[in-house]
Amino acid sequence: MIPSRQSFRPIQRVITLTDLPQEFSFIRRHFSKLAGPAALNLRDDAAVYTPPQGRELVIAADAMVEQVHFLPSDPPGTIGRKLLRCNLSDLAAMGARPEGWLLTIARPPGVTEEWFAAFSDGLLQDQKIFNVALMGGDTTSTRGPLVLSLTIIGSVLPGQAIKRLGARAGDGLWVTGTIGDGALGLRALQGDIPDPSGYLAQRYHLPQPRVGAALYGLASAAMDISDGLLQDAGHLARENHLGVTIEATSVPMSEAAQKCGETWLKTCLTGGDDYEILFSVSPEQEKRLAKNPVVNTTTGPVTVTRIGHFHNTFSGAKIIGKNGEVLNFSSPGWSHF
Amino acid sequence: MIPSRQSFRPIQRVITLTDLPQEFSFIRRHFSKLAGPAALNLRDDAAVYTPPQGRELVIAADAMVEQVHFLPSDPPGTIGRKLLRCNLSDLAAMGARPEGWLLTIARPPGVTEEWFAAFSDGLLQDQKIFNVALMGGDTTSTRGPLVLSLTIIGSVLPGQAIKRLGARAGDGLWVTGTIGDGALGLRALQGDIPDPSGYLAQRYHLPQPRVGAALYGLASAAMDISDGLLQDAGHLARENHLGVTIEATSVPMSEAAQKCGETWLKTCLTGGDDYEILFSVSPEQEKRLAKNPVVNTTTGPVTVTRIGHFHNTFSGAKIIGKNGEVLNFSSPGWSHF
Known part of the structure; x- marks a missing residue:
């Protein structure tokens, strides 16, 4: 094909090809500050990462969608952090240490520079807290809601990743921290619950992943609670072909959650957004925990609580009240569909 | 907090907790067949992956949005593959071999089971072609367009990742395959160009990533062409603080592209969607290529073509016509914003 100048459309605007394209300058403005050594200054097609010697990698991906997982009015500084x-909570549940992360952004035209500046500033804070750095990613446009997709890479000593499979009948069911704050926080933000201290809203916006939780050798199986305690306990039981019974009176609640009163118990037990670790512990290991029900994490020690036990009946999860009666809910937890 | 049965809403429907939740069964139906060993049957919070000993990892992430990167009417079997x-093209440009991938899906209610069945069947075909397996991912709902985000992990011998930085003044500019087919294919699908054989549309739907291209030691710098030859050549020049001149008459075009005529040259050179590798070659290495302008890849040998050269003037990319005149375009390529 022989080109001729006449075949081209007239120049509409002058383009200096040494200028950065819009996408590149956007990335530099907001994401260069997050880039770790593997990111190659976010200038290449891919990151180059030397995995830590003698360790396995643990890799998870999660997406968040505006109007589904967060609201346009949520503080942008917390959306990326959440x-x-x-x-990070997915890594924590498997006993892995964070190594790096990648992010793709489908960006609607209405999201401002100020929004992204606050978004990435929040992420920078969390990178420092959890000792992790950005490796790469992609930005694209969309006419729909903002969609953020994050892939995280962590590492663990070979064979030490804690899986969902491994619980046995007779094991106790334990959780880190307190349950229900995130779900109540959402309802507080929606105006359904008073939250004078802002504690619940803060727990909703900024869950506390139990990164570095020293569960290897202690937990026989583990997962993180994102979709509601009852539903996620059901997953854990089902994966192990067991049943699990949770005692509602044992489920640890924060002071703020307790103040909400009994009518909100269902929200606490099925609402999700906890990002605490749910794990099974053999009777032998339970003796250790009974003496000192605390587990160390990267961000400090966390109290752990026994909330139930596994049994041989392949029946999923049930919750019983103070008189041993089964509590029934219309839905066990959050559905992504 | 002491629960009482009265505080719960009446049972709306019976839930058997041993049943799979909707999200899990969706994943099993469509994605279990793609899962490799690292995926742990897609049942855990994260994948566990043992990186190949003595290699570095190369990691990239890209998102595709309905209405931006593909149309709802596109064949679902090709969307995931694309x-x-x-x-894979990002890995190929860096000389990396694919190891595994993760996918997040933000799914609008209108996308059917049949659509996802065809989508994942297509991916299964490509997994066999490119010897790669799914590691994990996430599905969520959205009220907006379908958004797919993919993270790919590859590996390379230490220090052998080919980067964008490394071209020198005097190096030649080379490309694999042919340029413009993808961009013309889109216009053909839009009815603007005849495409009797369907070749162009097929190149748009299923680009041919040059996985395994044996460029180490040959290319001084490389990237893949996704946003248009002119724009991407400008990126390569800028990263190296150089200028690059492309001779339009040297740019390799397929027979189908040549048949479209000169009026479509701009589309070929700036339209993007090529997923060919653009690379710089030193004069010494060019002697090798001059004798045999072919590079081996995983899917067979590919012809490579010299289309221009780098020079010391930090001026981005320009394209010259057959009489040495500079061809001006209104836009050098595709913008993601």
Whole structure:
């Protein structure tokens, strides 16, 4: 094909090809500050990462969608942090240490520069807290809601990843921290619950992933609670072909959650957004925990609580009240569909 | 907090907790067949992956949005494959071999089971072609367009990742395959160009990533062409603080592209969607290529073509016509914003 100048459309605007394209300058403005050594200054097609010698990698991906997982009115500084923390929680549940992360953004035209500046500043704070750095990603446009997708890479000593499979009948069911704050926080933000201290809203916006939780050798199986305690306990039981019974009176609740009163118990037990670790413990290991029900994490020690036990009946999860009666809910938890 | 049965809403429907939740069964139906050993049957919070000993990892992430990167009417079997191939192309440009991938899906209610069945069947075909397996991912709902985000993990011998930085003044500019087919294919699908054989449309739907291209030691710098030859050549020049001149008459075009005529040259050179590798070659290495302008890849040998050269003037990319005149375009390529 022989080109001729006449075949081209007239120049509409002058383009200096040494200028950065819009996408590149957007990335530099907001994401260069997050980039770790593997990111190659976010200038290449891919990151180059030397995995830590003698370790396995643990890799998870999670997406968050505006109007589904967060609201346009949520503080932008917390939205990215929450997504990062949800992914960190997946690593924590498997006993892995964070190594790096990648982010793709489908960006609607209405999201401002100020929004992204606050978004990435929040992420920078969390990178420092959890000792992790950005490896790469992609930005694209969309006419729909903002969609953020994050892939996190962590590492663990070979064979030490804690899986969902491994619980046995007779094991106790334990959780880190307190349950229900995140779900109540959402309802507080919606105006349904008073939250004078802002504690619940803060727990909703910024869950506390239990990164570095020293569960290897202690937990026989583990997962993080994102979709509601009852539903996620059901997953854990089902994966192990067991049943699990949770005593509602044992489920640890924060002071703020307790103040909400009994009518909100269902929200606490099925609402999700906890990002605590749910794990099974053999009777032998339970003796250790009974003496000192605390587990160390990267961000400090966390109290752990026995909330139930596994049994041989393949029946999923049930919750019983103070008189041993089964509590029934219309839905066991959050559905992504 | 002491629960009492009265505080719960009446049972709306019976839930058998041993049943799979909707999200899990969706994943099993469509994605279990793609899962490799690292995926742990897609049942855990994260994948566990043992990186190949003595190699570095190369990691890229790309998102595709309905209405931006593909149309709802596009064949579902090709949409996932195209996204996978775009990511494989990023690995190929850095000389990396694919290891595994993760996918997040933000799914609008209108996308059917049949659509996802065809989508994942297509991915299965490509997994066999490119010897790669799914590691994990996430599905969520959205009220907006379908958004797919893919993270790919590859590996390379230490220090052998080919980067964008490394071209020198005097190096030649080379490309694999042919340029413009993808961009013309889109216009053909839009009815603007005849495409009797369907070749162009097929190149748009299923680009051919040059996985395994043996460029180490040959290319001084490389990237893949996704946003248009002119724009991407400008990126390569800028990263190296150089200028690059492309001779339009040297740019390799397929027979189908040549048949479209000169009026479509701009589309070929700036339209993007090529997923060919653009690379710089030193004069010494060019002697090798001059004798045999072919590079081996995983899917067979590919012809490579010299289309221009780098020079010391930091001026981005320009394209000259057959009489040495500079061809001006209104836009150098595709913008993601």
